[in-house]
Amino acid sequence: DAGVIQSPRHEVTEMGQEVTLRCKPISGHNSLFWYRQTMMRGLELLIYFNNNVPIDDSGMPEDRFSAKMPNASFSTLKIQPSEPRDSAVYFCASSFRTEGETQYFGPGTRLLVL
Amino acid sequence: DQQVKQNSPSLSVQEGRISILNCDYTNSMFDYFLWYKKYPAEGPTFLISISSIKDKNEDGRFTVFLNKSAKHLSLHIVPSQPGDSAVSFCAARGGADGLTFGKGTHLIIQP
Numbered sequence: 001d002a003g004v005i006q007s008p009r010h011e012v013t014e015m016g017q018e019v020t021l022r023c024k025p026i027s028g029h030n031s032l033f034w035y036r037q038t039m040m041r042g043l044e045l046l047i048y049f050n051n052n053v054p055i056d057d058s059g060m061p062e063d064r065f066s067a068k069m070p071n072a073s074f075s076t077l078k079i080q081p082s083e084p085r086d087s088a089v090y091f092c093a094s095s096f097r098t099e100g101e102t103q104y105f106g107p108g109t110r111l112l113v114l
Numbered sequence: 115d116q117q118v119k120q121n122s123p124s125l126s127v128q129e130g131r132i133s134i135l136n137c138d139y140t141n142s143m144f145d146y147f148l149w150y151k152k153y154p155a156e157g158p159t160f161l162i163s164i165s166s167i168k169d170k171n172e173d174g175r176f177t178v179f180l181n182k183s184a185k186h187l188s189l190h191i192v193p194s195q196p197g198d199s200a201v202s203f204c205a206a207r208g209g210a211d212g213l214t215f216g217k218g219t220h221l222i223i224q225p
Contacts, residue, residue: 004157031211043158044204045212056212089156095211102148102213105157 002026004106006092007097021109024073025094033093033103034067034077041090049075050097074106109114117141120216128224133191135219137202137204140185144208149178149189151200152218158203162189199223 005024025032033048047057047068052073057067064083069075079086089110091102117185119138127133135149145166150158164171165188170180177190185220191198201220 020153033212035213042217042224043213043215045214049181050211056180059212093157094159097211102163104160105150106159107155 004092004094004104006106006109008109009107010110013082013085014086014114015113016081017083019077021077021090022094025105026104031095031097032047032075033071035091035093037089037091042045047091087111088112117217118204118214120204120219122219124220124222126222126224127194129196130193133194133198133221135189135202135221137184137187137216139206141208144206146207147180147187148205150203150205151205153200194223196223
């Protein structure tokens with residue numbers, strides 16, 4: 001079975017550019033999560049969706065960040081405009097939302113904003 | 115303020131011995147706890163979990179203990195194997211579905 005798929009795996013961009021990160025959750029999972037990992041703050045939840053609906057986006061750092069889930073098999077996290085402090089590894093995770101479900105993580109996208 | 119704390123940045127254990135990883139939390143609303151391991155350039159991989167209604171859960175070499183009164187959980191790995199060398203993360207969930215992670219402990223298994 002394919003796990004959570006993220007693309008691109010690496011992204012280098014210049015400050016001010018738009019960045020779009022993509023995620024395909026595990027088939028059949030109905031919850032999707034975006035996390036960010038930095039040295040300073042560790043792994044932090046940015047936003048999550050249940051059945052394609054955003055439930056909690058309180059972790060999204062600024063209005064420059066937006067996330068969508070147009071269907072059950074695809075989600076995007078967009079940063080516009082990007083800034084050097086956005087450099088981090090961004091992880092997508094999915095789960096089947098039942099009591100005590102486990103979240104399965106993708107390999108991450110390593111973003112570097114110059 | 116860190117709601118999930120892993121106070122040991124690193125831990126070195128001899129192969130075959132027991133590894134004990136510790137985690138403390140402050141939020142009494144947390145009702146489900148998980149341990150993940152992470153290799154460089156990979157996403158976190160699930161190891162084991164425990165619900166707050168239990169105080170112990172075992173799965174093969176992995177056992178997680180939960181002390182709710184102390185807001186403390188620990189992961190025991192026995193015997194430790196070279197493949198366990200990774201950053202181990204403690205995570206907690208309460209109410210909302212998102213996980214709150216600790217900063218991780220770098221577990222090093224020495225031959």
